Amino acid sequence: MKILRVVALFFVAPIIFAAAAQAAPVTRTAPPFVDGFYSINGNDTTHPDVELFVGDNGKLIIGGAHASGASCAPSAAAEAAGAELTIDFYFPRSIPISASGAFSYTGEVIATATQNELSANYDGTASFSGHFIKGKIVAYKTNALIGTLTSPSMCAASTPTHVVDQWDINDK
Numbered sequence: 001m002k003i004l005r006v007v008a009l010f011f012v013a014p015i016i017f018a019a020a021a022q023a024a025p026v027t028r029t030a031p032p033f034v035d036g037f038y039s040i041n042g043n044d045t046t047h048p049d050v051e052l053f054v055g056d057n058g059k060l061i062i063g064g065a066h067a068s069g070a071s072c073a074p075s076a077a078a079e080a081a082g083a084e085l086t087i088d089f090y091f092p093r094s095i096p097i098s099a100s101g102a103f104s105y106t107g108e109v110i111a112t113a114t115q116n117e118l119s120a121n122y123d124g125t126a127s128f129s130g131h132f133i134k135g136k137i138v139a140y141k142t143n144a145l146i147g148t149l150t151s152p153s154m155c156a157a158s159t160p161t162h163v164v165d166q167w168d169i170n171d172k
Contacts, residue, residue, distance in 0.1 A: 033058035033101055033132045038145050038165040047164045048072055048149050050128075054097070061095040061103060065112060068095070070126075072155035078111070082118040087111050089124065089154050101132035103147075109154060124153030130163060139167050 038052040049071040053062040061068050069090030074083035089111040097103045111122040130147015137144045147163040 033097060034167070037168040039168055040164065041140070041166050044164075046160060047162055048155070048160055050147075050149055050163045050165060052145070052165060055094075059097055061091070061097060061105075063091040063094040065090055065110075067091075069109070070128075070149060070151070070154075072151070072159040075124075075152060075154055075156055078122060078124070078154055081120075081122045083111070083116055083122070087122070087154055088115050089122075089126070089151070091126075091128070095128070097132065101134060102129075103131070104129040109151060111154065122154075124151060126151035126154065128163075137167050142166065 033054060035055050035058060036053075038054060040047055040049055040051075050068075051070070052068045054060065055062045067090065069088060071086050071088045073085070074087040078087045089109040091105060092108055092110055095103050095105045106127045107125065109124050109126040111118065111124070113119060113121050116122070126149065128147065128149045130145060132145050133143060136142075143164050144167040145163065145165040148161050149163050150161050151159075
């Protein structure tokens with residue numbers, strides 16, 4: 001009988017511990033800043049929709065057509081190029097993150113024809129800077145990144161510029 005209890009313990013204990021681990025909120029501490037996906041909280045309309053993929057052990061905001069970028073209401077110039085309700089654009093190169101968590105980018109951004117239903121790619125410029133928050137970050141609950149994004153060539157003048165993103169552990 002005692003052997004049965006010991007054997008049962010080996011099979012049941014891992015299941016109980018796994019369930020307890022899933023119930024606790026996932027947290028990370030920084031630096032280093034963790035790889036993963038960072039985005040606005042839900043349907044937040046008070047901040048620009050900036051979605052970032054962090055990689056290289058928290059040292060880079062990954063650029064490229066299928067990585068970090070933003071969405072906004074199109075500027076008059078972007079509307080003239082064919083953008084309608086929103087325009088999605090990406091940062092063509094990766095943005096380094098300093099050891100303190102700061103980052104800065106000023107340069108070209110690209111809205112692809114296929115993603116935006118445009119007749120051709122539309123290029124503009126943007127300025128994006130900010131910093132990652134140090135310390136305890138709870139996924140989906142605490143702000144992990146604060147910054148500023150401006151892109152008059154892409155975004156309407158009414159677009160908010162203050163960026164606030166959270167860490168999304170499920171989308172890497």
